[in-house]
Amino acid sequence: MSNACAVPCPYCGKDVDLVQALEMVAGNEWTGLLGGLPISLVGALLRYLELFKPTKQELRWSRRLALTQELMPMIKAAQVKRKGIVYSAPIGMWEAEMMKLVVNRPESLVLPLKSNGYLLSMIAGRGEMAAAKLEQGTIEQQRNRSNVGGTLVPVADLARQAHKKARSKPPPGWKGPIAPNDTS
Numbered sequence: 001m002s003n004a005c006a007v008p009c010p011y012c013g014k015d016v017d018l019v020q021a022l023e024m025v026a027g028n029e030w031t032g033l034l035g036g037l038p039i040s041l042v043g044a045l046l047r048y049l050e051l052f053k054p055t056k057q058e059l060r061w062s063r064r065l066a067l068t069q070e071l072m073p074m075i076k077a078a079q080v081k082r083k084g085i086v087y088s089a090p091i092g093m094w095e096a097e098m099m100k101l102v103v104n105r106p107e108s109l110v111l112p113l114k115s116n117g118y119l120l121s122m123i124a125g126r127g128e129m130a131a132a133k134l135e136q137g138t139i140e141q142q143r144n145r146s147n148v149g150g151t152l153v154p155v156a157d158l159a160r161q162a163h164k165k166a167r168s169k170p171p172p173g174w175k176g177p178i179a180p181n182d183t184s
Helices: 018-033 039-052 061-077 091-103 117-143 155-163
Strands: 006-008 015-017 079-082 085-088
Touching: 015 018, 018 061, 039 061, 039 091, 061 079, 061 091, 079 117, 085 117, 091 117
Parallel strands: none
Antiparallel strands: 006 015, 079 085
């Protein structure tokens, strides 16, 4: 009985499983993708990828490679784009969100995961919260701008200043009430 996925090696003549050979190449390519990443992020990524592991088998290297290839451009750019909006996502945020997902996995999360969508939505949500906090700070700053650096003026002084304002001249040809000391 022959294995349909096996071919004889041209050098030694032993059967080589093509699927295994392709998985080995994918593993080598996956390892190459990780170059330049902090070791702590690599550890978090390894743990995160275990969420994709099927129940009765190991996670294939080709699957790890595909999932990691999707994330790497975003990790290296330190940003996530969701629904047309780009959120800042520094490497520390990636690591923290991956570990948060692994350690405090929500009960509603169905394993094995099918895509990186849940992680990306977590990071985008964190970016939205940071943007909302920044916007709220800006609104508060604008609201309190009149109080910052100003001097306090008593209300009585404000009333006198309003009374002393120069009156504007009436338009030419205006015939208003005649003043009591006007003798015309």
